[in-house]
Amino acid sequence: MIVDAVASALICLDPGHGTPPAVGRQTEPIGPGSRVYKIKDGGGASGEAAVALAIAKKTRALLLRRGYRVAMTRTGPVFRYGTGGNVARAQFCNRRHAALMLRIHADGSTDASRHGMATLYPSYHRGWTDDIFSRSLRAARLVQRAAVAGTGAANNGLGGRSDLTGFNWANVPAILVETGFMTNPSERRRLQSSSYQWKIARGFTAGVAAFTPPR
Numbered sequence: 001m002i003v004d005a006v007a008s009a010l011i012c013l014d015p016g017h018g019t020p021p022a023v024g025r026q027t028e029p030i031g032p033g034s035r036v037y038k039i040k041d042g043g044g045a046s047g048e049a050a051v052a053l054a055i056a057k058k059t060r061a062l063l064l065r066r067g068y069r070v071a072m073t074r075t076g077p078v079f080r081y082g083t084g085g086n087v088a089r090a091q092f093c094n095r096r097h098a099a100l101m102l103r104i105h106a107d108g109s110t111d112a113s114r115h116g117m118a119t120l121y122p123s124y125h126r127g128w129t130d131d132i133f134s135r136s137l138r139a140a141r142l143v144q145r146a147a148v149a150g151t152g153a154a155n156n157g158l159g160g161r162s163d164l165t166g167f168n169w170a171n172v173p174a175i176l177v178e179t180g181f182m183t184n185p186s187e188r189r190r191l192q193s194s195s196y197q198w199k200i201a202r203g204f205t206a207g208v209a210a211f212t213p214p215r
Contacts, residue, residue: 007069007215008067008068008069008214008215009068009069009099009212009213009214009215010068010069010070010071010096010097010098010099011063011068011069011070011071011098011099011100011102011208012070012071012072012073012092012093012096012098012100012101012102012172013056013059013060013070013071013072013073013102013104014056014072014073014089014092014093014101014102014103014104014166015049015052015053015055015056015072015073015074015104016044016048016049016052016103016104016105016106016176017041017043017044017048017049017052017079017105018049018052018053018074018076018077018078018079019040019041019043019078019079019084019085020078020079020080020084021043023040023041023083023084023085024039024040024041024042024043024084024085025039025040026039026040026084026085027039027040028040028083028085028086028087028165029087029165030163030165030168031125031128031165031168031169032127032128032168032169034168038163038165040083040084040085040086040165041079041084041085041086044105044106044108045106045107045108045181045182045183046108046182047106047182047188047192048105048106048108048182049077050077051106051179051182051191051192051197052104052105052106052179053074053075053076053077054194054197055104055179055197055200055201055204056072056104057072057075058197058198058200058201059102059104059200059201059204059205060072061201062201062202062204062205063205063208066205066209066214067214067215068208068214071092071093071096071098073089073092073093085165086164086165086166086169087165087166087169089103089166090165090166090167090168090169090170090171090174091169093170093172093174094169094170094171094172097172098172098173099172099173099211099212100139100172100173100174100175100208100211100212101166101170101172101173101174101175102143102175102177102204102208103166103174103175103176103177104176104177104179105176105177105178105179106178106179106180106181106182106191107178107179107180107181107182107183108181108182108183109181109183109184110183111183112183112184112185113184114181114183114184115153115154115180115181115184115186115187116153116154116155116156116180116181117144117147117148117151117153117154117155117156117177117178117179117180118144118156118157118158118159118177118178119140119141119143119144119147119157119158119159119175119176119177119178120140120158120159120160120161120164120167120175120176120177120178121133121136121137121139121140121158121159121160121161121167121174121175121176122136122160122161122162122164122167122168122170122174123160123161123162123167124160125162125168128168128169129167129168129170131171132170132171132172132173132174135173136167136173136174136175137158137160138173138211139173139175139207139208139211140158140175141158142207142210142211143175143177143203143204143207143208143211144157144158144177144207145207146203146204146206146207146210147177147179147200147203147204147207148203149203149206150199150200150202150203150206151196151199151200151203153179153180156178161176164176173211177204179191179200
């Protein structure tokens with residue numbers, strides 16, 4: 001067997017939530033050295049954790065087929081790595097020198113009519129995200145464009161966030177895709193359907209490929 005001397009790019013998939021409630025209620029610093037603390041995991045919208053995991057598994061299959069290496073922060077219903085919070089999720093991807101940390105979520109709202117897809121990226125913060133800001137923004141643009149094109153979802157655009165622990169602790173490009181609204185009945189049904197999950201996964205894979213080649 002001949003092994004290519006050039007390792008393929010590694011994509012780190014982070015299916016949101018799934019943290020045990022007792023751990024999720026604990027707090028952690030929002031960024032390195034910060035005195036601001038935030039809850040580790042609020043639990044997300046009802047059904048979000050399962051949807052995020054299903055999409056991540058499908059995305060992993062397609063990325064592996066393209067020649068990428070893939071690591072996932074969780075492959076089952078519960079996130080158990082490290083201290084169990086978003087700091088640990090970021091460090092999981094940092095240690096693997098990921099070409100991209102793709103965080104997969106679904107949204108919730110008190111307005112059941114809200115629908116569509118949005119991609120978040122880390123706001124510029126010197127000492128925290130200045131080293132990953134431009135690459136993360138580029139990845140956000142490409143993944144959002146490809147995912148919207150692949151699904152036909154409403155395009156809710158991009159958003160910079162300074163308050164997300166998983167971004168502020170990341171040393172690799174990181175984005176978070178809100179794949180839709182679990183609180184919108186019709187969109188919830190789509191997000192829970194295997195066929196739509198595959199559409200999202202194909203969009204993610206196309207966006208990743210536009211951002212960084214497999215090798």
